[in-house]
Amino acid sequence: xxxxTQSPSSLxxxxxxxxxxxxxxxxxxxxxxxxxxxxxxxxxxSLIYDAxxxxxxxxxxxxxxxxxxxxxxxxxxLQPEDxxxxxxxxxxxxxxxxxxxxxxxxx
Amino acid sequence: xxxxxxSGGGLVQPGGxxxxxxxxxxxxxxxxxxxxxxxAPGKGLExxxxxxxxxxxYTTEYAASVKGRFTISRDDSKSSxxxxxxxxxxxxxxxxxxxxxxxxxxxxxxxxxWGRGTLVTVSS
Numbered sequence: 001x002x003x004x005t006q007s008p009s010s011l012x013x014x015x016x017x018x019x020x021x022x023x024x025x026x027x028x029x030x031x032x033x034x035x036x037x038x039x040x041x042x043x044x045x046s047l048i049y050d051a052x053x054x055x056x057x058x059x060x061x062x063x064x065x066x067x068x069x070x071x072x073x074x075x076x077x078l079q080p081e082d083x084x085x086x087x088x089x090x091x092x093x094x095x096x097x098x099x100x101x102x103x104x105x106x107x
Numbered sequence: 108x109x110x111x112x113x114s115g116g117g118l119v120q121p122g123g124x125x126x127x128x129x130x131x132x133x134x135x136x137x138x139x140x141x142x143x144x145x146x147a148p149g150k151g152l153e154x155x156x157x158x159x160x161x162x163x164x165y166t167t168e169y170a171a172s173v174k175g176r177f178t179i180s181r182d183d184s185k186s187s188x189x190x191x192x193x194x195x196x197x198x199x200x201x202x203x204x205x206x207x208x209x210x211x212x213x214x215x216x217x218x219x220x221w222g223r224g225t226l227v228t229v230s231s
Contacts, residue, residue: 001171034217036152043204043224044144044152049217087152091217094168096142096154 002026004088004099012107017078021102023071023088031067032092038101039084047086048073080106109133109220111205116225123195123229129188129205129222136186137161140208140216143179143190145201146224153201155179155190157208157216173199195229202226 003026013019023033031051038044046055048064051071061076075082083106089098115127129141140163143155156169158179167179178191188205202224208216 032211032215032217036218038152043221045221046217046219049219050211055219085151089152089154089218091215094157095170096157096168098144098152098154101151 001095002029002090002092002097004090004097006086006088006099006102008102009100010103010105012105013078014107015078015080019075019078019082019104020072021086021104023066023073023099025069025071025090025092028068029090029092032090033064033066033071034089034091035064035073036087036089036098037082037084038087039081044087075104078104078106109207111207111220111222113203113205113222113225116203116227118228118230119195120231121195121197121229125192125195125227127190127192127203127205127225127227129190131186131188131205131207134207136181137183141179141181141188142206142208142218143177143188144204144206144218144221145199146204147198147201150201155203158188192227195227197229200227200229 005024033051035048036044052064085101085103110132112130142157176194180189204224205222206218207220
């Protein structure tokens with residue numbers, strides 16, 4: 001099975017900061033990677049697929065990059081409504097697996 | 108508007124069974140793969156399984172943790188997805204989400220919409 005490792009597990013940043021966190025796959029997954037956002041007490045929301053394509057309606061301050069085994073999600077200017085846990089997930093092969101998440105808090 | 112409404116959760120004893128449903132609307136249900144994802148209290152997300160569409164013979168895939176105990180099915184005439192859960196364990200306690208999957212340009216399917224979730228509690 002492909003393991004997805006996210007780092008850091010949590011981070012604290014100020015409003016307006018550029019925030020970047022990473023996701024690493026245990027083997028190459030091409031660009032078959034998605035990112036999800038889950039706000040506290042809410043349903044997960046799909047943000048990005050194919051490593052870098054934004055889902056419809058997702059603000060342009062979110063961007064994704066990477067291929068192979070190393071991926072990043074960047075928020076160019078952190079907003080209060082971005083407080084959430086972010087998960088990465090591969091869809092290269094079965095079983096699909098999801099990383100442990102990065103929790104983003106406001107400093 | 109795409110809507111996925113999960114239902115059927117509740118309290119069940121260890122070893123028991125439960126059937127979850129997901130009612131879909133706002134899109135052509137039969138054209139999409141569908142998945143179940145779960146989240147134990149205070150934990151991360153875990154993929155449970157997938158069912159493909161009719162053109163792919165409604166074949167299924169499962170996580171090792173549920174294989175042989177859970178069965179995913181669908182009824183395209185009712186735009187509905189199901190998760191039959193047998194031999195339930197306390198570790199199956201979670202919110203269960205149905206998700207819609209869509210294809211990318213290379214034929215791999217990614218999640219794009221999520222249901223609201225339904226809570227399953229396995230406890231004596």
